Amino acid sequence: MRLFADSIAASAGLVDARALRRQPARTLPGPLQHVWQRLVGDADAWAAPLRSTRAPAAPQRVLVAVEHAAGSQFAALQTALRDAAPLPDDLACIALEGSGFRGQRGRAWEALRGNLHVSLLARLDLPAASVQTALTALPAVAAARAIERATRRRVRPGLKWVNDLLLDEHKVAGVLSATHVQGDRAAYALVGIGINVERAPRLARDPRVPPAGSLRALAGAACPTLETLTVALVEELDQAVAQVRSGDGSALVDAYRRRSLMVGRQVAIWPTSDVDRREAPLLTGRVRALRPDLGLELEGHGEPVLAGRLTFLDSANRVEHDVVEDG
Numbered sequence: 001m002r003l004f005a006d007s008i009a010a011s012a013g014l015v016d017a018r019a020l021r022r023q024p025a026r027t028l029p030g031p032l033q034h035v036w037q038r039l040v041g042d043a044d045a046w047a048a049p050l051r052s053t054r055a056p057a058a059p060q061r062v063l064v065a066v067e068h069a070a071g072s073q074f075a076a077l078q079t080a081l082r083d084a085a086p087l088p089d090d091l092a093c094i095a096l097e098g099s100g101f102r103g104q105r106g107r108a109w110e111a112l113r114g115n116l117h118v119s120l121l122a123r124l125d126l127p128a129a130s131v132q133t134a135l136t137a138l139p140a141v142a143a144a145r146a147i148e149r150a151t152r153r154r155v156r157p158g159l160k161w162v163n164d165l166l167l168d169e170h171k172v173a174g175v176l177s178a179t180h181v182q183g184d185r186a187a188y189a190l191v192g193i194g195i196n197v198e199r200a201p202r203l204a205r206d207p208r209v210p211p212a213g214s215l216r217a218l219a220g221a222a223c224p225t226l227e228t229l230t231v232a233l234v235e236e237l238d239q240a241v242a243q244v245r246s247g248d249g250s251a252l253v254d255a256y257r258r259r260s261l262m263v264g265r266q267v268a269i270w271p272t273s274d275v276d277r278r279e280a281p282l283l284t285g286r287v288r289a290l291r292p293d294l295g296l297e298l299e300g301h302g303e304p305v306l307a308g309r310l311t312f313l314d315s316a317n318r319v320e321h322d323v324v325e326d327g
């Protein structure tokens with residue numbers, strides 16, 4: 001694994017500053033040059049080896065660290081995929097802070113310093129139909145595992161369908177996933193993860209969105225350092241991608257279902273789009289089961305719910321007591 005940072009500050013805590021070497025952007029490896037230009041511009045890189053502390057890293061792992069991202073790294077990588085730009089097989093990007101970031105369905109999202117913002121790109125070349133559910137589960141499971149690992153299991157968030165991590169009924173992280181499909185093959189997986197480590201972002205008032213929280217406010221002394229969580233998350237993402245590549249993506253889906261906070265809860269399902277602002281939800285009911293395809297079965301409703309925005313209609317015990325151990 002190798003780190004390329006756009007400043008010494010962007011690499012703080014990840015590598016010893018004495019190991020950093022300035023590398024002109026024009027001398028970066030070919031595919032990385034294109035990514036660097038899109039994410040950073042013409043600035044030189046500060047490069048250093050970055051050792052994995054757990055499982056072996058992805059074979060061509062590159063980590064790009066940006067002090068201030070001028071736009072969403074997830075969106076920039078999506079555009080690069082659409083443009084058929086040359087890309088590394090495995091790439092992780094982190095931003096200490098940024099502007100113009102977007103969350104689910106393009107909603108504005110504050111990328112605040114002190115929080116963790118990661119995008120990961122991984123080449124797959126696998127049958128799209130066989131991996132889609134696993135790729136939906138992948139970023140949420142990896143983020144939950146990373147938080148647990150970085151806090152020595154003192155903090156254990158649960159998963160709210162489909163892409164929120166909750167702690168004490170507060171959203172502490174959100175994830176995105178996209179698959180670049182060519183024919184019937186999933187060529188690349190792209191995931192984006194934002195974890196509120198030190199600060200809770202300001203959210204527009206919306207009864208369909210849980211209140212934001214930070215690990216610092218909710219976990220106190222158990223809150224991990226940004227550096228520890230960064231390394232843990234990149235390594236957990238690598239491990240999860242390796243599971244998908246090996247044909248064991250169902251294990252990620254099982255892990256997602258074990259961590260789900262949904263079963264037994266009274267919920268409301270709203271339209272996915274913000275354009276459809278209804279006064280009443282599309283459906284309400286108690287969740288009877290979370291299916292292997294991550295569809296929700298609601299009592300009194302015959303068809304499973306496969307898409308939508310979900311809110312809880314009941315109160316719940318503290319999230320960390322509801323989580324089942326991950327096998």
